[in-house]
Amino acid sequence: MAAVTLNQVRKSFGSTPVVHGVDISIDDGEFCVLVGPSGCGKSTLLRMIAGLEEASGGEMRIGARVVNDVAPKERDIAMVFQNYALYPHMTVFDNMAFSLKLAHASREEIRQRVDEAARILGLTEYLGRFPRQLSGGQRQRVAMGRAIVRKPQVFLFDEPLSNLDAKLRVQMRTEIKALHQRLKTTSIYVTHDQIEAMTMADKIVVMNGGKVEQIGTPLELYDDPDNLFVAGFIGSPAMNFIPGKFTAGGIVAAGNVTLSAPAGVPLESGREVIVGVRPEHLMVSDAGLPAEVVVVEPTGADTQIYCRIAGVDVTAVVRERHTFRPGETVRLAPQLTFLFDPASGQRLA
């Protein structure tokens, strides 16, 4: 096991930069998730750590060793690919044993380590099968088995669950997390799914456009987003954004709807701001803002209300059971608001 440190790591394909100077430090034994929309450079970053892409600049360390010029097989890492990349012509056993075989491990050691991995992953009865004879979830487990038999310093996961159906994805998510708690191997996990990131990570790195937007624990990102991007990306349903003008009496949005400003914000009057409110922080209250109901979706545990406040589409999630009808006007009061600068997207309060 080892810490992983990235220092000003860059990558360009030809003259197109895709990763602009990224600094990340991942502690020994930590489960770090790189999350962001597609094309944000997260997979490229992972592949650079694996050694499958060459970094165009900066320094990457695994443990104390700088690995920029170290061949992938010398880096002591294992990777789980999005399409699993199982060798179709090898049995499950041979797939898992391949790296040990190449490392000239003894027959007994290979047998013992593969058996152990198979037991952990519940694959014992499938060891003689070929990948084609397995279900998606089983193939996923074989791919993980192939990684864990090697007892590497770092596990890399490249969107490993995106080929699975929704139910299996949730199950495998839990299994991967349980596996990490058991093995405590430093893991770097790439996903575009913020729920996966929130549920699995010790540390989340939110990336966008080849840059790191914010690094923190799941709840830090949720409670304290640095900017509009992180605020909108983390949390489901996504945060609502209502543009308005800052005044002494509050924030005035379209249609003279006034939202109360967070206390003690030193902003000049008349400044354009964006107010961010999470759907779960909107409460039905007589003192609230007028909202025209568009669609009501009860899920049982809570109810999602799609409505319009100050000409903006807004989602609210309420726990109480209401019988609102589309077209009706209800009053929603924000319990907690964030303020962002419209131009830079940076958080103001």
Next chain:
Amino acid sequence: MRFFDNRNTLGRVFMLPAGVLLLLFLTYPLGLGTWLGFTDAKIGRAGEWVGLDNFQFLFGDSVARLSLFNTLFYTVVASIGKFALGLWLALLLNRHIPFKSFVRAVVLLPFIVPTALSAIAFWWLYDTQFSVLSWALTRMGLIDQYIDFLGDPWAARFATIAANIWRGVPFVAITLLAGLQTISPSLYEAASLDGASEWQKFWYVTLPMLTPIIAVVMTFSVLFTFTDFQLIYVLTRGGPLNATHLMATLSFQRAIPGGALGEGAALATAMVPFLLAAILFSYFGLQRRAWQQGGNDK
């Protein structure tokens, strides 16, 4: 018309032209050829059934036996050469090279040039007096006497094999290239993380993944080589001293210029068991792999 409303009737009607063509141009000549092999037919005289006489005669005939040896030697050496060079070329073409599609198109040239035409070019290359090869080798100081490529039995065998390889490599290379491109790059990435060297990636990933296509392409290649006729007929006509006579050329030689239709046909029929053996070998030995026959695909 009611008659054509029936799906089965309509289907048969649509198959009719193809069926007639197959019957007329494939089954009939094959049947006739085989039948002739059991008769003593000569040109201008219908033959009578003689049973296995022709085969017995050919078995005792040293030229026929030599042609069998030549055919096997020609097929084995040329096929190995085509496979090795074809695979090598396919691996090269699978890399990122400049003008990739242009190079790939050029590689196909030997395959699309009419065989007779390329045979004539090779004839010129192998000429005793004007051979460019001999000239170049002399100039480089490697030999001091022009090689008699088509005049010496072993030189002629290897010269014809070289021409056959030149002609057959593109087919093997392009087909294997298609096979290489179906191998997911992530398998190579996984292998390099698993600690495989370039050679090990080839041995443990490329080659096993390619076996089904190798089986198919080499079966075709063996069949084409075993039945080769044009190249030999233009280059050597089976000479010198029958050293390059293949079964196909000898069969033609005996049947048409020689007039012994029955004997020629018997010689041609004798090729069939070899061809069948090649097909069965590839079918049972190479083509079927447990990992390919799906089971439940997802």
